[in-house]
């Protein structure tokens with residue numbers, strides 16, 4: 136089951152520190168991510184993309200306005216929302232298999248189903264052969280793939296991803312983009328995915344939302360005109376990439392991307 140995510144006039148101001156002025160990162164941001172939608176967020180560095188994701192995850196509260204998941208205001212982190220952020224979230228004292236097993240276990244699925252889910256996810260991210268290793272024995276990319284498998288194995292209703300593939304080499308990145316799409320297709324969950332890569336956003340998203348420098352107050356949301364599966368070299372994909380790039384350039388130049 137999937138859930139929608141609604142931002143209602145959300146403002147986020149970080150308090151001042153040592154005399155510095157308070158920093159309003161998101162101002163009066165309203166947006167809806169539909170059930171099962173794959174939304175990619177793009178925007179200049181520091182515009183507030185991670186701040187938005189954190190509020191959905193329940194790691195930070197809006198200063199004003201509300202964030203609703205499945206119609207309910209977010210009160211804190213919860214198992215309905217799975218997060219893959221830049222830092223790998225693995226328990227160092229468990230091996231890869233056990234780390235991935237924890238999510239389905241918490242949901243109380245049968246042992247047979249748990250084994251099936253864990254094997255499926257570990258094979259999808261190419262870590263089945265490494266399942267007995269501990270996080271300290273893995274490369275950065277392997278840790279990130281294990282963290283992705285761990286989040287997806289819990290089958291959350293909403294998946295929040297903050298540049299999950301940024302540290303990976305190009306081949307792993309392309310492979311995992313495809314795997315993520317096929318897993319998303321099977322789970323039918325809502326995804327909010329932050330990236331700096333226009334190509335990644337265009338390949339993955341149903342909709343691309345571009346933030347301006349003063350995040351949230353100026354936002355351009357583009358529904359993808361592309362059917363699936365997508366070929367990254369096709370004329371349609373390249374044309375949409377150009378369109379998104381044009382808006383992003385405006386945003387990076389400090390102008391509203393609208």
Ligand SMILES: Nc1ncnc2c1ncn2[C@@H]1O[C@H](COP(=O)(O)OP(=O)(O)OP(=O)(O)O)[C@@H](O)[C@H]1O
Nearest residue numbers: 149150158160178179180181182183184185186187
């Ligand atoms: N916990 C915090 N306390 C104070 N300021 C913060 C905090 N987290 C983020 N900020 C500030 O909020 C602004 C937006 O940060 P955020 O990480 O949301 O942007 P971003 O768009 O995700 O950036 P990037 O693309 O570089 O990852 C920045 O100016 C940052 O310094």
